Amino acid sequence: MPEPTISWDEGSGTLRFIDQTLLPGRYEVITCGSVERLVSAIRRLEVRGAPALGVAGGMGVALAAQGSRAATRDALLREVEEAAAELAGARPTAVNLSWGVNRVLARVREAPDPAEARRAAVREAILMAEEDLATCMRIGDHGAVLIPDGATVLTHCNAGALACTGWGTALGVVRSAARDGKRVKVIACETRPLFQGARLTAWELSRDGIGVTVIPDAAAASLMRRGNLDLVIVGADRITRDAVFNKIGTYMHAVCARHHGIPFYVAAPRSTFDPGASEDGVTIEERERSEVSWCGGRMLVPDGVRVRNPAFDATPLGLVSAIVTEEGVLRPPYRLGDLPPG
Ligand code: MRU
Numbered sequence: 001m002p003e004p005t006i007s008w009d010e011g012s013g014t015l016r017f018i019d020q021t022l023l024p025g026r027y028e029v030i031t032c033g034s035v036e037r038l039v040s041a042i043r044r045l046e047v048r049g050a051p052a053l054g055v056a057g058g059m060g061v062a063l064a065a066q067g068s069r070a071a072t073r074d075a076l077l078r079e080v081e082e083a084a085a086e087l088a089g090a091r092p093t094a095v096n097l098s099w100g101v102n103r104v105l106a107r108v109r110e111a112p113d114p115a116e117a118r119r120a121a122v123r124e125a126i127l128m129a130e131e132d133l134a135t136c137m138r139i140g141d142h143g144a145v146l147i148p149d150g151a152t153v154l155t156h157c158n159a160g161a162l163a164c165t166g167w168g169t170a171l172g173v174v175r176s177a178a179r180d181g182k183r184v185k186v187i188a189c190e191t192r193p194l195f196q197g198a199r200l201t202a203w204e205l206s207r208d209g210i211g212v213t214v215i216p217d218a219a220a221a222s223l224m225r226r227g228n229l230d231l232v233i234v235g236a237d238r239i240t241r242d243a244v245f246n247k248i249g250t251y252m253h254a255v256c257a258r259h260h261g262i263p264f265y266v267a268a269p270r271s272t273f274d275p276g277a278s279e280d281g282v283t284i285e286e287r288e289r290s291e292v293s294w295c296g297g298r299m300l301v302p303d304g305v306r307v308r309n310p311a312f313d314a315t316p317l318g319l320v321s322a323i324v325t326e327e328g329v330l331r332p333p334y335r336l337g338d339l340p341p342g
Contacts, residue, residue, distance in 0.1 A: 002161070003018070004133070004166050005017060005018050005047075005052050005163075006018075006052050006055050006129065006165060007165070008062070008125055008126050010122075010126075013066050013122070014033040015031075015032050015038070015060075016029050016030065016031055016032070017047045017056070018162065020046055020162055020196075020200060021046050023162075024202070024203040033063065034063065034067070035067075035086065038056060038059075038060045038063065039087060042056060043091065048158075049158060049159065049160075049163020050096040050163065050236065050237045050268070051136070051163060051169065051269055051271070051272075052162070053096050053097040054094075054271055055100055055128050056087075056097070056100065057088065057096070057098065057101035057104075058125040060101065061108065061121055062121040063083075064079065065080050065104075065118045065122075066118050066121065066122060068114070068118075071114065072114065073111070073112070073113055073117065076108070076117055077108060080105065080117075081105070084101045087101050088102075092284075092285050093237050093238060093282065093285045093312045095271075095274045096237075096269075100128060103124060103128065104125050104128070107120040129165045132164055132269070133165045133167060135326040136164050136165070136168055136169060136326075137176075139169050139268075139324055140172035140173050142327075142329055143172070143177075143233070143265070143324035143329065144173060144176040144180055144182070145329075146263070146322065146329070147173065147177035148230060150182075150183050151183075151184055151231060152185045153184060153185070153187065153229075153231055154186075154231070154232045154253065155174075155187070155188055155189070155197070155233055156249055156253055157197055157234070157246065157247035157250075158171075158200035158201045158204075159171055159236075160204045160205070161204050162204055163200075163235060169236075169268055169269065169324075170233045170234050170235045170266075170267045171186075171201065171205065172267065173233055173267050173324060174186060174205075174233070175210070178208075184210065185211040186201070186211065187212075187215055187223065187228075187229065188201040188202050188215070189215060189216075189220055189253070190214055190216055192249075193292045193309065196247070198214045217249050217252075221252075221256040224256050224260040225260060231257075231265060232253050232257045232262060232263070232264045232265065233265040233266070234264075236272050237272065238272060239266070239275075239323065239336065240274050240277040240282060240336075241275045241276075241278055241336045242278050242279050242317055243278075243315060244266050244268075244314070245282060245312050246313070246315065247313075248310055248311055249313070250315055251319075254319040263322070264319055264320055265320070265321055265323070266315075266320050266324070268323065268325065270327065272342075273325075275336035279316075282314070284310050284313070285310070285311040285312060286310055288309065289301075293305075293307050317332070317334050317336075320334075
């Protein structure tokens with residue numbers, strides 16, 4: 001197993017993560033010892049992908065607890081709650097981020113004194129990372145049955161090892177199928193504007209010896225029409241009772257897949273489910289103009305021209321053929337409101 005995307009270093013009490021903005025040209029592991037640095041890493045997408053954001057959020061709370069000099073339980077709690085709010089607000093769409101923050105914050109709240117709060121926060125953050133890897137492996141194993149031998153699979157963005165502690169959700173399904181001896185080929189959509197598909201999905205799959213071809217996002221529909229794709233599988237940032245939120249462009253693939261009679265699958269841990277919410281209650285992150293108007297140091301859009309840069313879209317559940325979780329494969333009609341908490 002390669003180095004985890006994000007991990008806690010017990011010796012130094014810091015967290016380590018692979019800087020995903022540098023891949024595939026440079027592989028660099030960053031040591032991060034402050035909440036401020038971590039919030040910036042989350043905003044800049046050095047750490048990204050819903051499950052990895054959950055672990056980052058939890059580890060951020062552990063950093064805050066550990067770094068606090070507070071002598072009383074109440075003073076510590078005040079400091080940690082302030083840091084938790086900053087972490088949870090760093091990106092609004094992936095529900096895993098606030099899920100991870102709240103999970104570790106709960107351990108801090110129930111601790112009887114500051115010393116125990118610090119220990120409990122670090123313990124819980126490490127446990128979250130371990131659980132995340134095990135969860136992805138279970139998602140992969142449940143989902144592998146959906147991949148026929150010899151399949152060509154389209155994916156969007158990066159829902160792989162880099163988006164989690166390891167293995168991946170959508171790419172975890174592909175990895176499990178390949179591990180089971182199935183021949184699988186992946187078509188990775190480049191995923192404009194930040195190219196998570198071209199840079200990250202292609203990097204990690206090629207490193208694992210899984211056949212991957214990068215296409216412009218706009219080529220997907222035509223490949224489906226020509227019969228070159230067997231299925232689509234993507235990850236998710238939040239699954240409400242009526243929609244799947246994922247990287248911008250996902251909805252377009254779901255519509256095209258339905259039109260061409262191709263299954264459209266979503267793979268996500270239960271920590272991505274938000275069944276109490278519906279599509280209209282979710283904030284879609286709008287990112288900076290420069291991500292669209294500049295590329296590789298070149299201006300693409302003339303000054304003064306307006307740009308929209310929504311980072312995610314919502315795909316209605318009616319377009320989703322199945323949702324793979326660590327507990328098994330859900331099929332329509334989805335009754336997500338009936339699920340116990342993840
Ligand atoms: O903006 P990003 O790169 O964080 O977006 C990530 C995605 O959209 C992923 O598909 C999603 O988080 C699932 S990751 C297993």
